[in-house]
Amino acid sequence: MWRRGRRNARGEEIFWRNCDVLEFWAFLVAGVAMTGDPQMAAGGRPSVFLDSAEAARLRKEIRILPWKRDLYEGTETTSPVWRRVAKPGPDARRWLEKDIVIPARGGHFHHFFCECGNVLTWPKDLQPSPEGYACTACGRVYKGERYDAAVRREMHMALAQGALNLGLAWQVEQDERFARKAAEILRKYAAAYPGPHTGIVEGGIIYQSLCESMWVIPLAAAYDLILDSGALTEKDRADIEQNLLRPCAKGLVACGTDGNWGSWHLSAVGVVGYAIRDPELISYALRSFRDQMADQLGDDGLWPESVHTYHFFPLQAFLYLAEAARHNGEDLYYLEERPGKGLRAMFRAPLEYAYPDLRLPAINDGWWETWLPGQFYELAWARYRDQAFRWVVEQRAKAAGRIGLWALLFGEDLPGDAPAPPLRSRNFPVLGIVVLRGPGDSMLTFDYGPFLGHGQLDKMGVTLHARGKLWAADYGTPGYGSSILPWYTGTASHNTVMVDGSNQERTTERRLTLFAGGPHLEAAVAETEEAYPGVLHRRSIVRAGDDFIIVDELQSGKPRTFDWLFRGEGAMSAVASGPPAESELVLEHVAVRKSLRISGPVSLSWRQGEDELRLNLFCDDAADVFLARCPAETAARRVEMIAARRTGMRARFVAVLTPASVGEDLRVSIDGDVVRIRRRDVEDVVTLGPVLSSEPATDARFSLVRLVSGRPSLGAVVQGSALRWRDRVLIEGPVRGWAQKTIAPEP
Ligand SMILES: [Zn+2]
Ligand SMILES: [Zn+2]
Incomplete structure (x- = not known):
């Protein structure tokens, strides 16, 4: 372990030195071989998503906590769109039985959809099928390279996830077969990698640089997880770093930091940087993260694209980076590039945006079936200790169980009694x-x-x-x-x-x-x-x-x-x-x-x-x-x-x-600007503008008189100064904004 103080000071020094973008680019273009930070090289492994003490704790938790054992070892869940979500243990064991064959460059996920809007059927073995792929809803069959390429992309994703799961299985079960299989995937990718992305859909091993980012993060984490196993020789390490991870990251640097793609690019660069201990990649990622927080995250704490997918999509990427950084002495959780603009705001704002059952309104582009992602709030609770975040984890756990990598690595046994946070308009x-x-x-x-x-x-x-x-x-x-x-x-x-x-x-x-x-x-x-x-x-x-x-x-x-x-x-x-x-x-x-x-x-x-x-x-x-x-x-x-x-x-x-x-028994009527909503003996009389009747009379933009058995029990105005009901003054006096009063019964 390196000392935190020195590491931080060193990090800042690197950060400032690389503020000169031109110099940094010249450095990249010249192709200078980057040497690892000697401080970091002294640190133990793993050190990206897990350290050795956390790995020991995880081994113990999997033995004694049934839900955590289930997260590691339980039956997998399936989803027609996302294919399947395999638990690390069974997935790792399945890969042990397989020959590793790296497919050709993968295509586009969104091509694997029927004209009716539903996903096609993924082949079980993720091998391209000459017979084509049937729509999961209407049965129409699609075939050809466009669809085969989408299947190959899935296979790349499955291989990367498999490598990560094998790395986790090595840490949990300490069985070297897992580490050796992960090493095989990494070695074969190092041999097969066709070269980095040169544009967002040019180069790389997957069509989109976005998908390439999502693919390389688990591979880089897997590399880190098995480095202490001895499964990789010095030559393997050099091959994987020089022919796979570093060129891939450099390609992603070239793809820029715009929007949610940029969030994934920069996070992947950072995770690779920490995995191969490349200070230049790390400082690029941290600087780009700060820039995105300052310039691209909305002042209201939401990602300004569409909330329900495109808020959590960049957050998902940032969490990989934040965990890799945290394991290397760099805190991104409390970093606020400007007041209120940071990861904490990204967790907090969606609570007020979600429906009461934590479903997310599918406004703008994004998947319909989306809920506040409990799996990310596992980290929010672990890192901030804010009861509102525990409430989210517990509510989502009741609906869908504990899920995801972060619940496995850092999820705590929770009592399920966090109070719902007060949520306002x-x-x-x-x-x-x-x-x-x-x-x-x-x-x-x-x-x-x-x-x-x-x-x-x-x-x-x-x-x-x-x-x-x-x-x-x-x-x-x-x-x-x-x-x-x-x-x-x-x-x-x-x-x-x-x-x-x-x-x-x-x-x-x-x-x-x-x-x-x-x-x-x-x-x-x-x-x-x-x-x-x-x-x-x-x-x-x-x-x-x-x-x-x-x-x-x-x-x-x-x-x-x-x-x-x-x-x-x-x-x-x-x-x-x-x-x-x-x-x-x-x-x-x-x-x-x-x-x-x-x-x-x-x-x-x-x-x-x-x-x-x-x-x-x-x-x-x-x-x-x-x-x-x-x-x-x-x-x-x-x-x-x-x-x-x-x-x-x-x-x-x-x-x-x-x-x-x-x-x-509910009656609704309207007369001019006066709307009446009556439920048995309670009637809400709402005005939609100034009204000069006897019941009610108001100068307000909007007002409410609630009657119980015909008598006012509550009055409220928005933008107004007076509200009367018959001869009775309910609200009087200059009011900016709004006012609300409970009305005492008449004597
Ligand atoms: Zn269809
Ligand atoms: Zn819409």
Whole structure:
């Protein structure tokens, strides 16, 4: 072991010396052989994801903790998309039986998808199949090099993961056969490696430099894990370092540090750097990490692409780097390149973005079935000791068990009693998403932000979770290669307003004009003029308790067609009657079942079990209403939607969304700007603007009077100074932002 102080001082020296980028590049171009840091060379192995003391502790834990033994040795889980997640022990044993054959350069994962959006069937042995590959959903068969190359990529990933698992098995079981097999994989890769990436899809052994990064991290870790075994000769070590790991890392340096690909590039360079103890690679990785934190992570702590995959995707990469760094005396967990911008914020912000059951809203590109990743929060708890992170690990463990490398290496036995952290409504200004949370468990997301990397044409889109269920979803994206992709990236697949039947334009606006409120009443208002040039669209979301009111106001200089779109999970039933609609809803992938011309309110509900979501929609004039079916997360599953169409130069829609029990006595009405939501003897009276009636009267932008048996029990305003109910003053005095008062019963 080297001494921490000297190591740090040395690290900083290297960092500053290499601040001269030109000098650094010249150094690389000249191909100067880099010698290892003598301080580091003195250190023991392993030293990247595990040190020898941690390995000894792991051996003991696997003996005495059943869940940890299961993480190492248990039966594997499978997923049609991600093929299979083998536990290290069984995977290592399986590799012992196999001859190691390195396949030719691998292709693109996203090519392995059917036009219907579903993944094709991976061959069990991951050998390319001349008969082709059938869609897991519709059975259509695809064959040829495009698909074979995707299979070869999977094989490369399996080999790299296999090497890591063999390295772990060597550390856990101390059986040299594991180390020798890992050494065989590394040696054969050193012989077969065709040379580094020269561009993000040029060179390397896998098509994308992103995948090359994901492939080399476990290989580098495996190398470190078996160095103390004697399975590698001096010549093997030289071959692996000089013909595989170092050139691969240098290629990734050349691929840059932009976006989430950059996160993987720099993390892979760092992990390789620590594995082969190359100070130049290490300092490059640490400097690039700091730069990404400062310049690319959003000020709101979220990765500004799409949260649910593209936040955790770079975080996943950073954790490999952070652990490798930590094992070498460099702390990245508490590093804040600017206030609030660091790994801790990357763990903390998503808690406030996730639905109450920790599912992640699939807004923008990304997989539909995604939850707060408990496996990463294992490290968050281990490194920060923040109870909120323990809560995440425990909640996810209850739903899906303890999973992943970090749970195996550093997961602790947990009691399962961490209190849920208080989660409040929050605006994520970089991404442009507001999350509104009710006092029960309701949560609505409101996407008002600009079109960013991996964005979709979903401006003003909402999703809703309530009563433990997701009611209105954004379904993210299927595989990028599938032909139905335009549906998911387009406007019609989102709960927003579509104009003239066409997709929105990409926007740059972040026009959130209001976001204020307290526990019982709050509001978020946003505008856009870029989504449809010439159209001003203002969407206001008002939350009263666990109910939501969505107000859409649209204005244009010329006549337009405005389609208000909303889809729900569960069986839909509708109470609406009228003559046939005057127009047709023609949208690809949407099958209209019923169309009506209506001049009054429309009442719909979607039922799931004993709960339902009710929607009362009020249009400002006669409208065509279409009840239809559209794709859910794939075309193979459909959900029921409503489109309400108004035509003209302006339109206004008021939608009241009320989660309820099936059969609950719940009445919703609207009169001008006053919405009433009554559940038995409790009635919420919400105003959507200044109102001068006797009950209520207010100058507020939004207000709430809660009546119990007809008497006010609570008053709240957003942006206002007075609220009265009949002759009674509930709130008075200048109020900035919002105010809320519990009203004492009248004497
Ligand atoms: Zn298919
Ligand atoms: Zn979407």
